[in-house]
Amino acid sequence: MSSITTDQGIVHYEVYGRGRPVILLHGYLGSWGLWQDTMNYLGRYYRTYALDFWGFGESDAKRGNTFVVQDFVGMVDQFMEQLGIVGAPLVGHSMGGTVSLAMAMQHPERVHKVVVIGSPIVGSSLSFLLQLFGIRPVGFVVYTNLWAFKLSYHLLAPFYSRDKTWTTMMDRDVSRTKLEAFFLSIGSLRQTDLRSSLNKIQVPVMGMYGPKDIVVHPAQWKPLKQGVPHARIEIFPEAGHFIMLDAPQRFKETLHDFLGTPISSPSPAGGASTGDQLPSAPASPAAPVQPPNSGPLSPSSSNQPQPPR
Numbered sequence: 001m002s003s004i005t006t007d008q009g010i011v012h013y014e015v016y017g018r019g020r021p022v023i024l025l026h027g028y029l030g031s032w033g034l035w036q037d038t039m040n041y042l043g044r045y046y047r048t049y050a051l052d053f054w055g056f057g058e059s060d061a062k063r064g065n066t067f068v069v070q071d072f073v074g075m076v077d078q079f080m081e082q083l084g085i086v087g088a089p090l091v092g093h094s095m096g097g098t099v100s101l102a103m104a105m106q107h108p109e110r111v112h113k114v115v116v117i118g119s120p121i122v123g124s125s126l127s128f129l130l131q132l133f134g135i136r137p138v139g140f141v142v143y144t145n146l147w148a149f150k151l152s153y154h155l156l157a158p159f160y161s162r163d164k165t166w167t168t169m170m171d172r173d174v175s176r177t178k179l180e181a182f183f184l185s186i187g188s189l190r191q192t193d194l195r196s197s198l199n200k201i202q203v204p205v206m207g208m209y210g211p212k213d214i215v216v217h218p219a220q221w222k223p224l225k226q227g228v229p230h231a232r233i234e235i236f237p238e239a240g241h242f243i244m245l246d247a248p249q250r251f252k253e254t255l256h257d258f259l260g261t262p263i264s265s266p267s268p269a270g271g272a273s274t275g276d277q278l279p280s281a282p283a284s285p286a287a288p289v290q291p292p293n294s295g296p297l298s299p300s301s302s303n304q305p306q307p308p309r
Contacts, residue, residue, distance in 0.1 A: 055181025139183025
C-alpha cells in the first residue's frame with residue numbers, strides 16, 4: 001500500500017510491474033480494487049499505477065470538500081508530478097474515463113494515450129438513478145440509508161455485471177466512499193459535456209462500450225467518435241458497464257494491443273468493432289496482485305515494483 005501527500009490530502013495508490021508507466025482510474029463509487037486482474041496482466045509489460053480518487057477507496061476526503069471532475073483532473077496531474085511520471089497512457093472506467101479525456105485536453109503533454117471504458121461524454125447519458133444521486137438532498141438520504149441502496153443493487157446485480165464477485169466489490173467500495181464525494185462527484189459528472197472540446201485531443205484514443213450497460217448509455221461511443229474521428233471503438237456485445245469483469249480476456253487483450261501500438265501508427269478510423277484484437281506473446285509472468293489490507297497509509301519507499309499488499 002502506497003500513498004502521496006498533496007496539498008489537498010493523502011492519495012492512496014497501488015503500483016505493480018516493470019516498464020513504461022500506465023495509470024488506471026476508477027469510476028464513481030469505485031476504487032483501485034477494480035483493476036486487480038488488469039494489473040496482474042499489464043504488470044508483465046508495464047509499470048501500472050491504480051489510484052483512489054479523493055473521497056473514494058482509501059484516499060482522504062479532499063480538503064475543502066469539493067469533488068468535481070476538475071478536482072480529479074488536478075489530482076492526476078499532481079500525482080504524476082510527485083511520482084516523476086512525465087507522461088503516460090491513461091485508462092479510465094466510467095467517471096475515470098471522463099477524467100482521462102479532460103486530462104488529455106488540459107495537459108496534453110502528460111497524456112500519451114487515452115482508453116475510456118463505459119465513460120459518459122455527456123452527463124445526461126447517466127442513468128436516471130445516478131443523476132438523482134447528484135441532487136444534494138437525495139444523495140444525503142441515500143447515503144444515510146446505504147443498507148437500502150446496497151439491497152437494491154444486490155437485487156439488480158445480474159443487470160450490472162455477470163461477475164459473481166461484483167456485489168462484494170461494490171459493498172467494500174461503497175462503504176469507503178465519503179459523504180460529500182458520494183453526491184458532489186456524480187453531480188459534477190451529470191453536468192459535464194465534453195463534446196465541444198474533444199477535437200483538442202490529438203493522442204490515440206480507444207473507447208470500450210457494452211450494449212448491456214444500464215449505468216451509462218452504451219451509445220456514448222458515438223459522440224466520442226464524432227469528436228475524436230481517429231478514436232478506435234470496441235464494442236463488447238456480451239458486456240455491460242463493467243467490461244473488465246464481463247469479458248475479462250478480450251478486455252485485457254484489446255487493452256494490451258492498443259497500448260502496444262506505436263503512437264506514430266494511425267489508429268483505425270473505422271466504425272465500431274466487435275472483433276478481437278490479439279496482443280503479442282506475453283513476457284514471463286509476474287506474481288498476482290493481492291487485495292489490500294486495511295491499515296495506515298505510508299509512502300512507497302522502494303523504486304522496485306512490488307505487488308500491492
